[in-house]
Amino acid sequence: MSDVFDALAHPVRRQILKLLSKRAMSAGDIADKFDLAKPTLSGHFAVLKAADLVSTERQGTTIIYRAKMSVLEEAVAGLMAITGRKEGR
Amino acid sequence: MSDVFDALAHPVRRQILKLLSKRAMSAGDIADKFDLAKPTLSGHFAVLKAADLVSTERQGTTIIYRAKMSVLEEAVAGLMAITGRKEGR
DNA sequence: CTTGTATTTCGGTATTTAGCTAAATAACAA
DNA sequence: TTGTTATTTAGCTAAATACCGAAATACAAG
Numbered sequence: 001m002s003d004v005f006d007a008l009a010h011p012v013r014r015q016i017l018k019l020l021s022k023r024a025m026s027a028g029d030i031a032d033k034f035d036l037a038k039p040t041l042s043g044h045f046a047v048l049k050a051a052d053l054v055s056t057e058r059q060g061t062t063i064i065y066r067a068k069m070s071v072l073e074e075a076v077a078g079l080m081a082i083t084g085r086k087e088g089r
Numbered sequence: 090m091s092d093v094f095d096a097l098a099h100p101v102r103r104q105i106l107k108l109l110s111k112r113a114m115s116a117g118d119i120a121d122k123f124d125l126a127k128p129t130l131s132g133h134f135a136v137l138k139a140a141d142l143v144s145t146e147r148q149g150t151t152i153i154y155r156a157k158m159s160v161l162e163e164a165v166a167g168l169m170a171i172t173g174r175k176e177g178r
Numbered sequence: 179c180t181t182g183t184a185t186t187t188c189g190g191t192a193t194t195t196a197g198c199t200a201a202a203t204a205a206c207a208a
Numbered sequence: 209t210t211g212t213t214a215t216t217t218a219g220c221t222a223a224a225t226a227c228c229g230a231a232a233t234a235c236a237a238g
Binding site for chain 3: 012040058061
Binding site for chain 4: 028038046060062063
């Protein structure tokens with residue numbers, strides 16, 4: 001769980017998740033959306049993967065990233081446990 | 090908003106928020122709950138305050154911390170914007 | 179004004195993180 | 209095999225973070 005919050009702490013990683021929540025994308029396509037070197041993005045992908053927030057699938061030479069929404073929703077639930085909210089909908 | 094996620098990234102700070110969500114507490118009382126030096130906790134308080142996640146009130150020589158639940162709920166809402174959930178309740 | 183209590187600020191070190199370039203790996207096509 | 213494209217790993221530096229003990233600040237009581 002702590003890994004998830006670590007991952008969410010960086011704005012670029014939150015933005016990546018937002019992109020992936022709309023549709024799966026290749027590493028390169030994601031990287032093109034940011035003004036950062038590709039290895040830097042690759043590092044961010046690794047953090048997201050360590051947090052289990054994304055899954056990957058290789059398609060030939062490209063790698064497709066997908067957001068694991070269920071894990072993200074667990075983080076939301078974790079925060080709501082602090083706020084005292086009941087389950088969201 | 091980024092400050093909020095930075096603040097939430099550290100497990101001690103999440104734990105502090107959880108304590109404060111139950112009841113307001115003095116800095117010292119909070120510090121007693123952790124096996125860390127007081128200056129270390131004071132630093133965590135400062136991060137929470139910078140994120141506007143807590144408010145303070147001085148009562149004589151002690152300082153009372155309170156969780157600002159509304160700000161925490163905004164963070165929840167921010168995450169839910171990524172997940173695509175509708176407003177929680 | 180001195181003392182005691184609560185808390186923060188200061189100064190320091192050790193660790194982690196974010197970013198880069200260059201090099202390595204993987205898959206594929208010719 | 210050679211070359212091309214996509215991505216990651218390695219190696220590095222700079223900056224940020226977490227922690228500590230010691231000192232400073234703020235307040236209240238005597």
